[in-house]
Amino acid sequence: MGNGTPDEARAFREERHLSFPVLVDPRMRAYRAAGMRRGVAAAVNLRTIANAVRAAKTGEHQGRTQGDPWQLGGAFVILPGGSVVYEQRSDAAGDHADPEEILRALEAGRVSPA
Numbered sequence: 223m224g225n226g227t228p229d230e231a232r233a234f235r236e237e238r239h240l241s242f243p244v245l246v247d248p249r250m251r252a253y254r255a256a257g258m259r260r261g262v263a264a265a266v267n268l269r270t271i272a273n274a275v276r277a278a279k280t281g282e283h284q285g286r287t288q289g290d291p292w293q294l295g296g297a298f299v300i301l302p303g304g305s306v307v308y309e310q311r312s313d314a315a316g317d318h319a320d321p322e323e324i325l326r327a328l329e330a331g332r333v334s335p336a
Contacts, residue, residue: 225250226289259294269314299327307331
């Protein structure tokens with residue numbers, strides 16, 4: 223879920239050739255409900271600089287900012303029924319969840335066929 227506009231979500235989806243919906247929350251209600259950090263001090267600090275250096279070393283770079291630039295993100299795996307089996311809240315810009323941890327949470331939450 224992003225905090226940009228529906229048009230930005232559509233462009234993001236098309237640019238990355240995604241086959242699934244991309245949801246947006248321009249009023250950032252879900253961000254507040256999930257306890258996500260927001261603000262200049264949260265988004266720009268020493269960890270942000272270290273994350274930017276790490277990303278640059280691997281050839282990654284910041285794309286065009288869409289939505290609220292001071293809103294930090296995170297990752298959640300929520301099963302049907304509402305059980306949260308994984309949560310990660312960013313402490314600085316560039317602080318991302320470990321994809322392997324997300325995949326393990328998705329696998330653990332998979333319902334076996336009857």
